[in-house]
Amino acid sequence: QVQLVESGGGSVQAGGSLRLSCAASRLSFSVVCMAWFRQAPGKERDGVAAIDFDGRTNYADSVKGRFTISRDNAKNTLYLEMDNLKPEDTAMYYCAATWARLPVLDRASYAAWGQGTQVTVSS
Numbered sequence: 001q002v003q004l005v006e007s008g009g010g011s012v013q014a015g016g017s018l019r020l021s022c023a024a025s026r027l028s029f030s031v032v033c034m035a036w037f038r039q040a041p042g043k044e045r046d047g048v049a050a051i052d053f054d055g056r057t058n059y060a061d062s063v064k065g066r067f068t069i070s071r072d073n074a075k076n077t078l079y080l081e082m083d084n085l086k087p088e089d090t091a092m093y094y095c096a097a098t099w100a101r102l103p104v105l106d107r108a109s110y111a112a113w114g115q116g117t118q119v120t121v122s123s
Contacts, residue, residue: 002112009117022078022095030073038091047105058103092116
């Protein structure tokens with residue numbers, strides 16, 4: 001069974017930075033697309049950023065220029081560097097894996113999910 005474990009969440013002030021990590025196990029990490037999603041209370045779980053096995057990326061418009069997704073295939077780890085954080089970035093952030101060929105951001109394409117890590121940004 002695929003296992004994804006997120007870490008790195010926390011509380012920061014607006015304008016601050018955080019780096020999320022997702023450690024993957026029990027899957028062929030180097031051949032899957034990975035993504036970060038987020039879900040705020042009372043809202044849908046939305047795609048934030050995705051990356052394919054060659055490093056091609058896809059970002060939601062709301063985070064372009066502020067967030068950077070990356071992966072280390074040797075360490076089976078996915079990252080999300082978040083800079084210039086805003087209060088509206090507050091949410092539970094989830095790591096996900098898909099066997100799709102493209103770094104898509106639709107939730108339905110992802111079959112494996114982590115438990116999430118909370119990010120809270122205060123104004």
